[in-house]
Amino acid sequence: MQSASEMAERLLAGDRAALARSISWAENADPRYPGLLGSIYPRVGKAWRIGITGPPGAGKSTLTNALVAHLRERGETVGILAIDPSSPFSGGALLGDRIRMEERTADPGVYIRSMASRKSHGGLARAATDACDVMDAFGFSTILMETVGVGQSEYDVVAAADTVVVVMCPGAGDGIQAMKAGILEVADVLVVNKSDLDGADRLALDLEDAVRMRDIRRPRDLAASARWAPPVVSTSATGAGDGIDALLEAVDAHRAWLEAADLEASRRHRRVDQVRRVVGERLEEELWGPRGKREQAETLLGNSKTPYDVAEEILNSVLESRTGAGPDAGDRTSTPGDASR
Ligand SMILES: Nc1nc2c(ncn2[C@@H]2O[C@H](COP(=O)(O)OP(=O)(O)OP(=O)(O)O)[C@@H](O)[C@H]2O)c(=O)[nH]1
Ligand SMILES: [Mg+2]
Structure with missing residues (x-):
């Protein structure tokens, strides 16, 4: 390859x-x-x-x-x-x-x-x-x-x-x-x-x-x-x-x-749009790809929570696991609790 x-x-x-x-x-x-x-x-x-x-x-x-x-x-x-x-x-x-x-x-x-x-x-x-x-x-x-x-x-x-x-x-x-x-x-x-x-x-x-x-x-x-x-x-x-x-x-x-006028600014603006797209795609993948949150969502919904409650919990868990992760923390199986140490 x-x-x-x-x-x-x-x-x-x-x-x-x-x-x-x-x-x-x-x-x-x-x-x-x-x-x-x-x-x-x-x-x-x-x-x-x-x-x-x-x-x-x-x-x-x-x-x-x-x-x-x-x-x-x-x-x-x-x-x-x-x-x-x-x-x-x-x-x-x-x-x-x-x-x-x-x-x-x-x-x-x-x-x-x-x-x-x-x-x-x-x-x-x-x-x-x-x-x-x-x-x-x-x-x-x-x-x-x-x-x-x-x-x-x-x-x-x-x-x-x-x-x-x-x-x-x-x-x-x-x-x-x-x-x-x-x-x-x-x-x-x-x-x-x-x-x-x-x-x-x-x-x-x-x-x-x-x-x-x-x-x-x-x-x-x-x-x-x-x-x-x-x-x-x-x-x-x-x-x-x-x-x-x-x-x-x-x-x-x-x-x-x-x-x-300002070609650099214009191009930078479009680069930011591209960053936004890449972030969007990566988040989508992380949340709903094969290793994503579908099962978690199903489990949480089973506890008679609304889709908004579940969305909030999932968002929080993702954000926490990200901010808690060190530079070489590649372990995606860690739970939000572990990550906030
Ligand atoms: N009379 C005339 N016909 C034209 C002109 N330019 C294109 N055409 C004809 O219009 C038709 C569509 O041309 P295309 O170049 O395929 O148009 P397009 O915008 O690329 O079409 P899509 O990709 O399908 O959206 C063709 O039959 C062309 O021959 C023109 O200046 N005058
Ligand atoms: Mg065409």
Whole structure:
């Protein structure tokens, strides 16, 4: 079995098989992953991470493909993480994604990885962030993450990017209205794709209005330079690829703004989110995994206690056993009583 440090060495040497395996470790919450990340961490942080989200069928994959072509022309290397939509209505697009994206896989400057949201062990956002860290350490200069913007967990994924691009298209109707508030929260760049179709101009104007309204409502305690109003870019990802250059320019502008504002703070903020996810997963495992508290809960409930009473007791026992444990106290079978000595 491959050790974390061997894997790190291979990964940093540019071994693609190691890249794939490392991402699988992240996806499966393999116990070797934390050690691997520790070894490669000094190399994490150079890539620019772009999250691409939006409703099903808006053209995210087509746009991603077009972006990759442009980025390659600029001499960038690109890692792509495509989060498979797990909802049945868009699941069928997966094959199309693969076929279209495979046009690029012969290029050594491009790597494509898909991640099944339903399969990722623990949280999707945690696994996706880990996968980006791995691709970042491997050396890609740009990382693109595509996810269907349908739920909170998908938003969490793109919110871990440096620049979030929200893709919409005309004809999606009420869906867009419903999404507008959430979109403005998360978007750094707004894209109206399928600008070749009727209704695209109207949608772009609507979005520009929404951005303006939000800016007016926003409290004025921020300096003008501290605000970023997401630009609205119209693209046609199929055919001649109209607007792709403008989209990249908008991403570059957001990057320049963030670097001038406080990139470190922004990234630290997202690192804290990742800490929170890892803590959440570890607690979940400790409480309800195979060595967890299910039996204890059943026993306690048998004494006609309410679920709240039992929850309180379990929480207390966990917290006590933690605070009472010395640096090398690895004995998880110790009772709360032992630990408070
Ligand atoms: N007319 C037109 N069609 C487009 C454009 N961009 C994408 N499409 C088409 O829209 C359909 C959906 O494109 P995808 O790139 O698969 O969209 P997606 O957002 O990745 O879809 P999901 O991953 O299923 O959410 C495909 O048939 C594309 O050919 C565009 O600019 N104009
Ligand atoms: Mg897609």
